[in-house]
Amino acid sequence: MRRNGPLALIFHGLFVIFMLAPLLIVCVVAFTPEGYLSLPTRGPSLRWFRAIFDYPEFIRAFRDSLWLAALSSTIAIMLAVPAALAIARYRFPGREAITALFMSPLMVPHVVLGIAFLRFFTQIGISGTFVGLVLSHIIVVIPFALRLVLAASYGIDRRIEHAAISLGAGTATVFRRVTLPLILPGVVSGWLLAAINSFDEVTMTVFIASPATVTLPVRMFLYIQDNIDPLIAAVSACLIAMTAILLFALDRLFGLDRLFVGSGKG
Amino acid sequence: MSHLVLDGLTTRFGGFTAVDAMNLSVGRGEFVSLLGPSGCGKTTTLQMIAGFVEVDGGGIRLDGTDLVSVAPNKRGLGIVFQSYALFPHMTVAENIAFGLEMRDVPKADRDRRTLEAMELVGLKGFADRYPRRMSGGQQQRVALARALVIKPALLLLDEPLSNLDAKLREEMQGELRQIQRSIGTTTILVTHDQHEAMALSDRIVLMNQGRIEQIGAPHEVYDRPASAFVASFLGKTNVLAATGDGEGTVTVGGLVMPLPGAGKGPLLLAVRPERLTFAQAGEPGLEARITGRIFQGAHWQFSAESAAGALTLMRGNDGAAVPGEGETVRLRFSAADAAVLPAGAAA
Numbered sequence: 001m002r003r004n005g006p007l008a009l010i011f012h013g014l015f016v017i018f019m020l021a022p023l024l025i026v027c028v029v030a031f032t033p034e035g036y037l038s039l040p041t042r043g044p045s046l047r048w049f050r051a052i053f054d055y056p057e058f059i060r061a062f063r064d065s066l067w068l069a070a071l072s073s074t075i076a077i078m079l080a081v082p083a084a085l086a087i088a089r090y091r092f093p094g095r096e097a098i099t100a101l102f103m104s105p106l107m108v109p110h111v112v113l114g115i116a117f118l119r120f121f122t123q124i125g126i127s128g129t130f131v132g133l134v135l136s137h138i139i140v141v142i143p144f145a146l147r148l149v150l151a152a153s154y155g156i157d158r159r160i161e162h163a164a165i166s167l168g169a170g171t172a173t174v175f176r177r178v179t180l181p182l183i184l185p186g187v188v189s190g191w192l193l194a195a196i197n198s199f200d201e202v203t204m205t206v207f208i209a210s211p212a213t214v215t216l217p218v219r220m221f222l223y224i225q226d227n228i229d230p231l232i233a234a235v236s237a238c239l240i241a242m243t244a245i246l247l248f249a250l251d252r253l254f255g256l257d258r259l260f261v262g263s264g265k266g
Numbered sequence: 267m268s269h270l271v272l273d274g275l276t277t278r279f280g281g282f283t284a285v286d287a288m289n290l291s292v293g294r295g296e297f298v299s300l301l302g303p304s305g306c307g308k309t310t311t312l313q314m315i316a317g318f319v320e321v322d323g324g325g326i327r328l329d330g331t332d333l334v335s336v337a338p339n340k341r342g343l344g345i346v347f348q349s350y351a352l353f354p355h356m357t358v359a360e361n362i363a364f365g366l367e368m369r370d371v372p373k374a375d376r377d378r379r380t381l382e383a384m385e386l387v388g389l390k391g392f393a394d395r396y397p398r399r400m401s402g403g404q405q406q407r408v409a410l411a412r413a414l415v416i417k418p419a420l421l422l423l424d425e426p427l428s429n430l431d432a433k434l435r436e437e438m439q440g441e442l443r444q445i446q447r448s449i450g451t452t453t454i455l456v457t458h459d460q461h462e463a464m465a466l467s468d469r470i471v472l473m474n475q476g477r478i479e480q481i482g483a484p485h486e487v488y489d490r491p492a493s494a495f496v497a498s499f500l501g502k503t504n505v506l507a508a509t510g511d512g513e514g515t516v517t518v519g520g521l522v523m524p525l526p527g528a529g530k531g532p533l534l535l536a537v538r539p540e541r542l543t544f545a546q547a548g549e550p551g552l553e554a555r556i557t558g559r560i561f562q563g564a565h566w567q568f569s570a571e572s573a574a575g576a577l578t579l580m581r582g583n584d585g586a587a588v589p590g591e592g593e594t595v596r597l598r599f600s601a602a603d604a605a606v607l608p609a610g611a612a613a
Contacts, residue, residue, distance in 0.1 A: 159351040162318055163409075165338050166345045167416060168368035177364075181355040 023240055030237035032230050048234035058235060061219035064130075065199050068215060072137035073145065073194035077187060079138070080145035084186075085179070088153035106143045113140065114207030121208065128210030136208055140201060141194035148193060152186025188254070269294040269452045270315075270420060274324030277314060284310045286476040287324065295450040297443070299463035302473035303499070308456045311473075312422050315454065316345055328419055339368075344413030344451070348425040350405045352397040358384070358408050359393035365416035383415040386445060403434045410442070414449065421446070421453040427462060439465050460500050464488070472496050489538075494607045497536035504542070505607070506535045506552075506574040519573035521552040525601045534607040539567070541603035542579040544595055551596025556589050570595070 004012065025039075032038050033045035052058055080102075086092070087099055105113065117136045121127040126135075156179070164178045180187070202217040209218045216235075224232050250256060268291040275288040285307040292298050300308035313319040315326055317338030326333040333341060353361050362383050366376040384390055387407040397405050406426060413421060426442070427435045443466050446453050457463050463470050464484040472479040472487060472495075480492040491497035494505060508518040512530030516523060525535075545551030554572035566588050570577045579597065581588060589595050 157349055157351060159347045159349055160353060162316070162338075163345060163347065163351040163412070164353070164364065165318075166316060166341070166343055167365035167412070168339050168342070169364075170339055173368070178353060181353075 026233050027237045027240060029230055030233040032233075035229060037228060037230055037233065048230040049238070051231050052234055052238070055231070057214070057219055058216070061214050061216040064213060065216040068130075068133055068137055069195040069198040071134050072198045073141055073191050075134070076138050076142045076145040076194050077149070077191045080142060080149045080190060081180075081183070081187060084146055084149040084153045084183075088150060088156075089158070102146045103143045105140050110140070110201070110203035111207075114204035117204065118207045127208075128212065130213050133205070133208055133213050133215070136204060137198045137201065140204060141197045144193040144197055145190040148190035149183060149186045152183040156182050192250075268292065269296070269329060270454070271327040272311070272315075272324070273327065275311065275314060275321065275326060276323035277310060277319055278322050283476050285314070288476075288478060290471060290478070290481070292452060292454065295452055297446055297453045297455065297466060297468045299455040299457055299467040299470045300473055301457055301460060301463040301470050301499075302479075304458060305475075306473040307476040308458075308473050309424060312424055312454060312456045315420070316343055316422055317341055342416065342418055343420045343422055344416060344418030345422045346406070346409045346413050346424065346426045348428050350397070350402075350409045350429075352405055352408055352412070354397055356396075357393065358389065358395050358397070358400075361397065361408055362412045362415050365412065369416065379415055383411040386414065386449075387411045388441075402430050403438060406430065406438065410445070414445075414451070418451060421451045423453065423455040425457055426455070428457075428459070435462070442466065472499065474499075489603075490605050491536055491607070494534065494536070497605065497607065502539050502578055504537050504539060504575070504577045504579075506537060506572075506577075508533050508535050508574065519552040520596075521550055521598060523550070523598070523601060525604060525606070528606050536605040536607055537599050537603055539578045540565075540580040541599050542577065542597050543599065544581075544589075545598045549596070549598060551598045553594060554597055555594050556591055559588070559591055570597075572597070 028039055029037055030048055031044040031046070033042055033047050083098070083102060087095060113136070117132070118127065121129075121132040121136075126132040160182065161174050161178055164174045169177065199215075200217060201215075202221055205215050206218050206221060209215060214222070216239075220232055220235060247256065270290075270292040272288050272290040275285055275290075276283065277285050288307075288311060290298075300311060302308050310319055314321050315333070317333075317336070321334050328341075353364065356364070359380050363376050363380045366379060371379070380393075381390075384393065387410050389404065389407050389411065392400070392404070392408075397408060400408070406429075409426070423442075427438050430438060439462060455463070455466060467484060469481060470484055470487050471481050474495050480487050480496045482490070487496060488500055491500065491503070497503040497505065506518050508516045508528075510516045510525070510528040510530050510533050514524055514526050514528065516525045516528045516533070516535070518535065552572050552574060554570040554577055556568050556570050558569040560567045561583075563583065565583050566581045568577075568579050568581070568589075570579065577597070
């Protein structure tokens with residue numbers, strides 16, 4: 001393997017610092033004992049972490065966000081699996097159109113989607129409800145689910161399914177015992193990516209959310225419009241810590257390479 | 267009684283007729299190869315028998331009952347694919363037991379039969395391996411065991427040995443033949459490898475462009491090719507321009523020889539390179555000039571030009587002197603070694 005030259009090493013180092021510095025600074029700021037955003041000068045304090053519990057809105061929004069992410073990504077993946085299998089295997093009229101339709105939420109700016117959904121949901125009377133939130137999030141995350149399941153579906157040797165059929169397996173059995181296990185890495189990584197995107201979504205959600213249904217990112221966004229204090233840094237630090245723990249656990253359980261690079265051979 | 271009958275079997279892909287009115291009867295326990303170049307319809311035929319390609323005309327009967335109307339998962343056939351098509355997420359034992367599981371065979375019985383199948387293909391002790399941890403030859407054995415354990419009415423082999431290297435392929439050929447003999451399952455092999463077809467089969471079905479060119483035992487189709495296609499596809503062959511007088515005598519260049527059954531006028535004769543011999547002094551022969559000579563250890567291979575066309579001939583290396591390049595020799599062959607090809611057929 002060729003070693004990097006000194007210039008390249010400096011470049012890579014700067015790049016990594018540039019990516020990690022904001023995360024690191026937020027985490028450090030969260031431990032400040034002061035009432036304003038500052039790097040702790042008087043030693044670390046858990047003051048702002050305790051303060052989170054004085055704002056039950058944050059806890060409720062976090063819970064709602066988790067539910068929303070789980071529901072919307074699960075429904076999205078359930079739509080994506082049959083769609084991906086059909087697109088990967090059959091040449092039918094409208095195949096390209098359906099693929100483009102499923103991927104289109106990626107192309108449309110989320111601001112536009114937010115306004116469109118607000119108007120549409122008001123029209124059909126589900127504006128400000130959790131159902132509306134779930135519906136809009138399904139649409140926004142489905143491209144991620146479909147992309148990864150599609151990549152996995154293209155990689156299947158159909159003769160493996162033919163072998164199962166010849167051995168006596170019916171359609172449902174072939175799917176459950178052979179097809180699904182073969183595309184599982186794509187399904188799991190698609191679900192994860194969808195869930196992360198749903199949890200993260202703020203641009204569109206800010207238009208649709210009502211006081212009764214506020215997701216965590218929207219709650220944080222609303223909070224910093226009125227207050228700039230280290231509470232938001234503490235919330236962010238908690239999120240970063242949870243994400244890190246989740247990724248670590250997933251890596252231990254399945255291997256992140258396998259989930260995201262999607263090698264069924266593993 | 268015929269075990270498997272293909273009766274006018276036809277299928278089309280769009281406007282292209284992939285298999286055209288194919289008729290074939292296979293006896294019980296027989297090993298039949300479908301042999302031909304790629305695109306000749308041999309794999310498509312196999313897939314129609316298996317039920318993965320739609321039949322557009324004609325029928326398939328197994329033991330007298332129609333197979334076309336039976337769903338592919340109810341046909342009870344064993345199939346081995348070129349790509350092995352093992353279930354990568356299951357162990358060897360789970361792979362082999364899959365068909366038994368689908369048949370609701372009780373666990374104890376299933377385990378016993380799985381073990382027997384593993385022994386049959388020489389994979390004892392591999393039960394808990396995953397396919398990706400095995401060599402190509404071992405994976406192919408798993409595929410064979412998985413197909414055989416359900417005691418299939420018919421074993422379909424789709425280029426099963428093509429992914430193996432030459433030495434292993436030869437070994438597996440012998441084993442495959444021996445296993446097939448011992449269990450007596452009627453077997454259809456699809457291959458483009460003529461050596462494989464000749465080594466394994468009771469009969470060879472030569473296919474070209476969706477049609478059957480010839481059916482026969484390996485030595486029959488080799489010695490008595492029914493068409494120029496068969497003659498040129500199977501081994502090397504010389505196609506010689508000749509003229510018949512209609513009374514059982516043909517003229518090949520300067521060689522006039524009796525050939526019973528030859529017609530009148532211009533015709534083509536197929537003669538294998540190893541059946542051409544040098545004429546003794548005084549004997550009539552086809553005059554040819556040697557243009558090339560290759561030594562291959564056990565034999566010499568010559569290329570030559572003659573009035574009847576370009577020739578290839580083989581001589582066993584018996585230590586005697588052989589003609590060199592540029593020399594003129596006279597060649598002959600016996601009437602029994604010449605196959606008359608239909609007039610106008612080009613190789």
